[in-house]
Each structure stands twice: as structure tokens, then as C-alpha cells.
Amino acid sequence: MTTLETIQEILNENLDIDPATVAADSTFESLGIDSLDMVELVCEIENRFDIELGEAEGLDTVGKLVDYIDGLK
Numbered sequence: 001m002t003t004l005e006t007i008q009e010i011l012n013e014n015l016d017i018d019p020a021t022v023a024a025d026s027t028f029e030s031l032g033i034d035s036l037d038m039v040e041l042v043c044e045i046e047n048r049f050d051i052e053l054g055e056a057e058g059l060d061t062v063g064k065l066v067d068y069i070d071g072l073k
Contacts, residue, residue: 003049003066010044024063031062049073 001009008019017031028038042053045065051072059065 003069004062006048007045007062007066007069010041010048014040014044022062024061024066026062027060028062029060045069 004022004024005019008022011017011022011031011033012019015031015033015037022031033041042056045051046053049069049072051069053068053072056065056068059068
């Protein structure tokens, strides 16, 4: 499973967002994800990938998040 597919799965499981609507250029805002949702997602992403996101500033699209995670692995 690719990083993007895992993110799509996490969004579907936690926020009931259809994976088909989540593309690399999707912004979190366009997906209806607010700051509280992001906190929950960060926790789930850290657990699923066994990473620490730390200072993840400027990650406003799914693609930027995927690139950031891939850079940490």
C-alpha cells in the first residue's frame, strides 16, 4: 500500500471521507478537515507509520503530507 493509499484509508476510517475524493492536490480545507480533525489525524498517522511528524508546517495538501512522510521513512 502506498503512502497516499494509507492516508486515504485513514481519512475514510476516521472522518468518513470517500477515498476516491482524496487526491494528492486535495487541500485539507477542501476535504472539510478542521484543526481538531487534524490533531486526531496526526496522531493516527504517527501511529500507523511509526513516525513523529513534529514541525509539519505548510503541509496544506495531501500530496505535501505524503512527500513529508515519505521523507521521514
